[in-house]
Amino acid sequence: MNCRQATRMLSDALEDTLPFKSRAALKLHIVMCASCRNFGQQMGVLRQLTHDYAKTTDGEAQSLVEKSKE
Amino acid sequence: MHSMRAPNPEHPKDPVSSNIESPLDDAHFIKTLRAQMLSFAHLQLSDETLAEDVVQEALMGALNNVGSFRRQAALKTWVFAILKNKLADVLRQRKRASDADRLLKSHESAENFDMLFDDRGHWLKEQRPTAWSHPVESLKNEQFWRVFDTCLSELPAPQARIFMMREFLELNSEEICDAATISMSNLHVILYRARIRLRECLDIRWFNAGEPPQ
Known part of the structure; x- marks a missing residue:
């Protein structure tokens, strides 16, 4: 597996559970490749950040948003 | 400042x-x-x-x-x-049937990920992702969100749209394929491209652009 393939798998893993074989191969690559390890972590960060798009840490607003979900 | x-x-x-x-x-x-x-x-x-x-x-x-x-x-x-x-x-x-064509076009157009990887598919030395420090702190920074908007606007529009459908509107894969009339494998390619570009843009303009303004 090369880095191009690993990055694609790291993105796909956010959508679906990867097949067992791919998971194992990816894990092996990640152990040896710090760049792809960073990339994988950053995919998680990107998801977390985008989830909070247009949100603030403002407590007043958050409590209203939470209320609207009830 | x-x-x-x-x-x-x-x-x-x-x-x-x-x-x-x-x-x-x-x-x-x-x-x-x-x-x-x-x-x-x-x-x-x-x-x-x-x-x-x-x-x-x-x-x-x-x-x-x-x-x-x-x-x-x-x-x-x-x-x-x-x-x-x-x-x-x-x-x-x-459903928006009209979208399928546009997405496929951007899917087919040659996107140059060769700028990131060498012939053997390994990261080019200067492109290797380095760790981001305190990524979650950025949430609280208005300036970060301006950078985020800029990076988002630099994606091809269909990519930005699909990415935000998935990550902000939190539609699931099936719902997006249905709404945009694209196949699941196309969806995965589009999301991958959006993510790899956004990561690169945020890396250059924010996370590795020196100290964020307070």
Whole structure:
């Protein structure tokens, strides 16, 4: 597996559970490749950040948003 | 940093520092907010009239709660939460066959990931991702979100749209394939491209651009 393939798998893993074989191969690559390890972590960060798009840490607003979900 | 700059006499009413009772009394703030909402709704719906309707509804919803908002940041969070729910509802309810062509075109057009990887598919030395420090702190920084918007706007529009459907509107894969009439494998390719570009842009413009402004 090369880095191009690993990055694609790291993105796909956010959508679906990867097949067992791919998971194992990816894990092996990640152990040896710090760049792809960073990339994988950053995919998680990107998801977390985008989830909070247009949100603030403002407590007043958050409590209203939470209320609207009830 | 901006406190060091002299006040601009052309804009005597600074929306941040002026003493405003409710954010809704600030015409400039509302105009800017409405423009942000419209641009986002338009990206998602590609239909001006529908986008305006949805934004109008979201703003009206906020107006009804006007007593609850003392700060602009709170109002913005609130209207975007309403807008997000409305857009997700509209997208779930309609299919847009016209989109398939546009997405496939951008799918087929040669995208140069060779700028990132060498012939054997390994990261080029200068492109190797390095760790981001304190990524979650960025959430609280207005400047970060301006950078984020810039990076998002530099993606091809269909990529940005699909990415935000997935990660912000939180539609699931099946719902997006249905709404945009694309295959699951196309969806995965589009998301991968959006993510790899966004990561690179945020890395260059924010996470590895030196100390973020406080």
